[in-house]
Amino acid sequence: xxxxxxxxxxxxxxxxxxxxxxxxxxxxxxxxxxxxxxxxxxxxxxxxxxxxxxxxxxx
Numbered sequence: 001x002x003x004x005x006x007x008x009x010x011x012x013x014x015x016x017x018x019x020x021x022x023x024x025x026x027x028x029x030x031x032x033x034x035x036x037x038x039x040x041x042x043x044x045x046x047x048x049x050x051x052x053x054x055x056x057x058x059x
Contacts, residue, residue, distance in 0.1 A: 035043060051058045 048058065
């Protein structure tokens, strides 16, 4: 039976992971912030168009 491999995170890769996490959090916050101020009809139409573009029937 083989021992499981372990992952060692070095200083530069931990900074890279941190930078990616901060970037993802900023993008997520921007999406939440932007959708909070968009008009309801605009948001509905955008979601509706995405459903059709991905092939999901909605009506």
